[in-house]
Amino acid sequence: xxxxxxxxxxxxxxxxxxxxxxxxxxxxxxxxxxxxxxxxxxxxxxxxxxxxxxxxxxxxxxxxxxxxxxxxxxxxxxxxxxxxxxxxxxxxxxxxxxxxxxxxxxxxxxxxxxxxxxxxxxxxxxxxxxxxxxxxxxxxxxxxxxxxxxxxxxxxxxxxxxxxxxxxxxxxxxxxxxxxxxxxxxxxxxxxxxxxxxxxxxxxxxxxxxxxxxxxxxxxxxxxxxxxxxxxxxxxxxxxxxxxxxxxxxxxxxxxxxxxxxxxxxxxxxxxxxxxxxxxxxxxxxxxxxxxxxxxxxxxxxxxxxxxxxxxxxxxxxxxxxxxxxxxxxxxxxxxxxxxxxxxxxxxxxxxxxxxxxxxxxxxxxxxxxxxxxxxxxxxxxxxxxxxxxxxxxxxxxxxxxxxxxxxxxxxxxxxxxxxxxxxxxxxxxxxxxxxxxxxxxxxxxxxxxxxxxxxxxxxxxxxxxxxxxxxxxxxxxxxxxxxxxxxxxxxxx
Numbered sequence: 001x002x003x004x005x006x007x008x009x010x011x012x013x014x015x016x017x018x019x020x021x022x023x024x025x026x027x028x029x030x031x032x033x034x035x036x037x038x039x040x041x042x043x044x045x046x047x048x049x050x051x052x053x054x055x056x057x058x059x060x061x062x063x064x065x066x067x068x069x070x071x072x073x074x075x076x077x078x079x080x081x082x083x084x085x086x087x088x089x090x091x092x093x094x095x096x097x098x099x100x101x102x103x104x105x106x107x108x109x110x111x112x113x114x115x116x117x118x119x120x121x122x123x124x125x126x127x128x129x130x131x132x133x134x135x136x137x138x139x140x141x142x143x144x145x146x147x148x149x150x151x152x153x154x155x156x157x158x159x160x161x162x163x164x165x166x167x168x169x170x171x172x173x174x175x176x177x178x179x180x181x182x183x184x185x186x187x188x189x190x191x192x193x194x195x196x197x198x199x200x201x202x203x204x205x206x207x208x209x210x211x212x213x214x215x216x217x218x219x220x221x222x223x224x225x226x227x228x229x230x231x232x233x234x235x236x237x238x239x240x241x242x243x244x245x246x247x248x249x250x251x252x253x254x255x256x257x258x259x260x261x262x263x264x265x266x267x268x269x270x271x272x273x274x275x276x277x278x279x280x281x282x283x284x285x286x287x288x289x290x291x292x293x294x295x296x297x298x299x300x301x302x303x304x305x306x307x308x309x310x311x312x313x314x315x316x317x318x319x320x321x322x323x324x325x326x327x328x329x330x331x332x333x334x335x336x337x338x339x340x341x342x343x344x345x346x347x348x349x350x351x352x353x354x355x356x357x358x359x360x361x362x363x364x365x366x367x368x369x370x371x372x373x374x375x376x377x378x379x380x381x382x383x384x385x386x387x388x389x390x391x392x393x394x395x396x397x398x399x400x401x402x403x404x405x406x407x408x409x410x411x412x413x414x415x416x417x418x419x420x421x422x423x424x425x426x427x428x429x430x431x432x433x434x435x436x437x438x439x440x441x442x443x444x445x446x447x448x449x450x451x452x453x454x455x456x457x458x459x460x461x462x463x464x465x466x467x468x469x470x471x472x473x474x475x476x477x478x479x480x481x482x483x484x485x486x487x488x489x490x491x492x493x494x
Contacts, residue, residue: 172490
């Protein structure tokens with residue numbers, strides 16, 4: 001029998017007509033329910049076919065918004081309480097889990113489990129790699145009840161595993177434009193206007209520096225270049241321009257190498273610099289700032305908490321602008337960062353996943369002085385594992401240049417050969433151990449056939465007793481694919 005407070009014959013008949021839509025509870029406190037979409041999808045059709053008036057239906061369903069019904073949602077067609085199908089946490093305290101399938105969205109999932117979208121967001125606030133209801137990923141395991149988030153699946157208790165994401169999602173594509181690129185001594189000069197910015201979402205202008213008075217400044221020769229770069233946004237509205245502070249020479253050489261520590265050392269110093277940054281962004285129409293993590297300056301231990309405080313102050317002063325950080329890819333340097341604290345203040349972090357090896361390996365304790373790729377995808381994977389548990393929005397770095405080694409034995413070929421330092425400078429790079437991509441391409445055009453090392457996804461070739469290790473379009477693509485499938489937020493080219 002149907003348990004109902006209104007037993008008019010017409011209603012009893014109507015209830016039998018839509019019996020396929022009903023779930024009858026044997027408990028007196030529970031109402032009789034109809035399921036949206038089986039077959040009726042509007043409040044009017046449901047209560048009409050149940051023999052109810054609009055007022056009766058509203059009384060049975062207080063707070064129900066008929067404009068937001070979801071397929072599968074239960075509604076009352078009698079007095080009583082809507083039966084709950086909300087999952088409970090597991091006995092061990094872990095939340096009830098649900099794995100997202102194609103076509104899912106939070107409102108539908110909420111309906112399925114008798115919860116709200118706001119509850120889904122709250123349940124997953126601490127779920128690893130949760131990016132919000134607006135960015136659900138097929139295959140993602142989420143919480144649909146209170147409780148501890150789902151554990152990361154790992155093969156053993158010591159080794160984290162990389163997450164998995166769809167490659168169809170939108171990702172950042174970041175480029176760096178170096179001001180000195182327009183005034184190379186070799187004559188290969190590239191102005192902002194010479195580049196098609198269509199594929200890119202962000203471009204970082206390198207570099208601004210810091211004055212002794214703790215003000216951000218730009219070299220006079222770079223001012224017109226930055227203005228021309230910002231002007232590109234007129235033709236490429238998706239493009240965001242960020243000013244990058246630092247540079248290797250500025251960060252490592254005196255008298256400027258200690259300025260990074262000085263800027264972040266106290267609240268007044270941070271405020272002085274940040275105030276100048278805000279004015280700079282406004283003056284040039286720049287969308288944000290990248291501040292580097294200085295990693296090899298033998299800086300004081302206080303730099304670690306001070307850098308965290310700096311990013312927090314910077315975010316307070318620039319609540320809507322882009323703030324990024326260039327961070328190391330190796331554990332030795334990364335341990336000096338409070339990455340888990342910094343990430344809440346920055347828009348994204350550029351992981352410098354290159355220069356894993358180079359001519360400096362001749363002076364590294366425990367490192368054999370042999371040739372190695374400087375952009376091995378195996379090293380990139382290891383770097384990603386350092387960040388993976390923090391759920392950080394990372395961009396993976398792709399190197400647009402080569403590293404070179406002078407071989408101890410010119411007859412040795414490939415990786416693993418003993419080397420004695422960097423290869424000869426190129427006409428454009430003008431430095432031992434490095435060649436620009438233009439120089440690499442010029443050498444290949446002379447008839448050199450590069451060898452692909454499949455394991456590392458890099459190329460190498462011999463150049464008159466030097467080994468050159470670099471990337472080409474297919475290995476860049478392989479690394480970009482790796483970044484996409486392992487949930488990086490994007491890639492950047494340096």
